[in-house]
Amino acid sequence: MIIRDGHIHTPFCPHGSADTLASYCEQAISLGLKTITFAEHAPLPAGFSDPTPNQDSAMAASDLNAYLQETRAIKKEYAHALDVLIGLEVDYIFGYEAETKALLNEVGPSLDDSILSVHFLKVGGHYRCIDYSPEEFAAIAADLGSTNALYALYYDTVLASICADLGPYKPKRIGHITLCKKFQKLYQAEQSFGQEIGAILAAIHENGLQLDYNYAGLTKPYCGESYPPKEIALQAKTMGIPLVYGSDAHSAAGLRMF
Template sequence: MVKVDGHVHTPFCPHGSRDSFEMYVERAIVLDYSAITFTEHAPLPVGFRDTTPEEDSGMDPSRIGDYFDALDVLKEKYKDKIIIRSGLEVDYIDGFEKETAEILATYGPRMDDSILSVHFLEHRGKWDCLDYSPDVFESMIGYYGSVDEIYKRYYKTVLQSVRADLGFYKPKRIGHITLVKKFQKLFPASQSFTDEISLILQEIAGRNLALDYNGAGFVKPYCGESYPPPDVIKQARTLGIKIVYGSDAHTADGLDQGRDLMK
């Protein structure tokens, strides 16, 4: 079986570990991976203010050239052992499509692969990083009115990301489409949102995009499942959507996380 990890972070992640690129690659080789894509968090769009306390959700724009240069060296170093792809995890932020397209137009030529994800939601002018912490999510419930309303906004925003025109270099894979469930054991929704998820999958299929099958949810104490869970993956496969495993590792030890539990 060909093993691929399409969602790996790096020492360039401002909220990750300092584990070296070589630590990630050497571990991937030990785990018998054929290919990995490094998908560091892209710089956030110009004009958007990061809501996290350390403002460390995206890479510093001044470092992105060094990031791609480092990957070029890594590709050459390990060319006989593993395929290494250069990529980014790009945030879709509602209302910042033009600025995001500009980021992609600038760095797209250096990317082999990429992911488009939703982390930030807007409610009446207030932005939140919905997966930052249980405390942030709980505060969101206060002004959204319920857990269900947060889920509705999240899935609406993911749908917008799939439909968005972000130019020629728009990512071809949609990231962790059920990330909103990260704290579900603390703050469960009252419904499954199958209709919203089905529509997202139909739109992904209609645009010939791929789906990130993300193992990180298994190691999050208040989630306990992949993003998305297996029933959604089964539906995606019936629609002919390409599924790409992603560890979403932020440390070398995080590679392969959840994979043994995923069908």
């Protein structure tokens, strides 16, 4: 029985819903959850320009203090019924390690939990968001030469995130390690990338990290599986890697069990 959801967004997400923190907590309680993590998209690193059309990938830096204040308040309000962990989903962006480390050093003491995820890849000197749309995914694959090349770069970047020195407040959980498969029903890779996945799991294990067992992919029409899929999750479990269920909910209704 799942009693923890370690990956939940909030009204501070510019591409999410306006549902209140309390509505997420009430939904969690109704599902029988005992612990949740609010893991809002952390502000992007200083100097990094969000490549998405609406530049709405992450919380604004100016909202960070309010986010921390409001999550602290809801943590206290629901302490009798729910263990609310204050967290962030931090982007690993290759080339911005120093800026990310600086952000973590600043905010880390205020956090109970956090996730390190890859959404952006550096392609031809520019950063691109791989999960924004099928059209952008196809354009990135074309620029790289193939879907296989996109998958390979994604997995290389995830591995780099695991090995990166981001300081003492580096997140302890690695997010949706197969996010590159979000549009797999449209753009299928021609290889399984088992070796790359194995290297990622080995690095997670060696660094004493957790794995975000992210079920958002099951709700995506062109994916149809969790990130990672069940067979990789079982491989991780066999290796002794802690799996933390994550709905990746961007609305209270999206907080559900699968």
